[in-house]
Amino acid sequence: MNNSDSIVALTSRLLRIIHKHSRIEETPIRTGRSAGLTAKELHSLSAIGQQEGLNIKSIGDLLGVSKSAASQMVGKLEGKGLARKEKAPANDKDVLTYLTEAGWEAFEAHREFHERHLRALVEQLEEFPDTQLAVAAAILAVVESVMDSRIRELFGD
């Protein structure tokens, strides 16, 4: 009569996936032989590497933290020899962020870690026919839209 069992199965599965992802992502044993980087450091490093030449403020926006937090974080990465700050050529105010050689090494190691993880997943997903994958994506799109409205509700419109 109803599909509530399927819905419960789906949502609880999704919740477990979310929690397990946090657990994987937050584990400090992190990637790469290059150094003992915390998850946050690595995350910041990725933000810098993904789009070099952003100023401190933009890095903060990208990471969802204050400009102060971004400044501290970039300073820390600079202290570890992984990032580099440079005055913007166009003006005397902005400070642009880049990765050093060592920074790129860590970036690559991290990217590969994720890539490897993703590849295992992709291999499994290839077993499913395209139509089924599309259905799943459509359903997840609905999930995302519900979350979007919740976020809008929480952080002003």
Next chain:
Amino acid sequence: MNNSDSIVALTSRLLRIIHKHSRIEETPIRTGRSAGLTAKELHSLSAIGQQEGLNIKSIGDLLGVSKSAASQMVGKLEGKGLARKEKAPANDKDVLTYLTEAGWEAFEAHREFHERHLRALVEQLEEFPDTQLAVAAAILAVVESVMDSRIRELFGD
């Protein structure tokens, strides 16, 4: 020829959902008129409420933190009048944790917040036929299994 587009759509959708969930979950404006509780406090409170009478160590295990952190957290909740500690009747060592009346109020408010969130989602999902929901759940099951093996890889076997 290949379904790699569908796979990319699916995985990136999933990643966005995970990140948005974190954002919702971690926002400190949290639920209930009862008090200004942080996400961690609420999370700990839920752990106590979900299975009253656990000792400090078990609460820590449930939350994935050290017994020290659990002790501090329960102490904090006790200080706010939300939790209560009691010596175990069976021995003189364990300290069992319970919620107070105020604690239950906060617990309920939080549960309702989640419930409301979930209800909005369920309403949307009811539009899909059962078979499609089952397909999505099966695909997510694969995702979870890949994560499980990653977790096993990270934290001993």
Next chain:
DNA sequence: ACCTTTTTGTTTAGCTCCTTTACCAAAAGC
């Protein structure tokens, strides 16, 4: 029964990451 080891809880010190506040300098807007 006695001694050792394990288990449980607390406290303390210190770490990471964050925010808020204050402040300075550069840029942008009238």
Next chain:
DNA sequence: GCTTTTGGTAAAGGAGCTAAACAAAAAGGT
């Protein structure tokens, strides 16, 4: 030209965690 906005930094402090040190109770071996 003066005011406001924007970008960066620094200081102070809070939340939450861990590790280490400690004490007391329980469990175990002999």
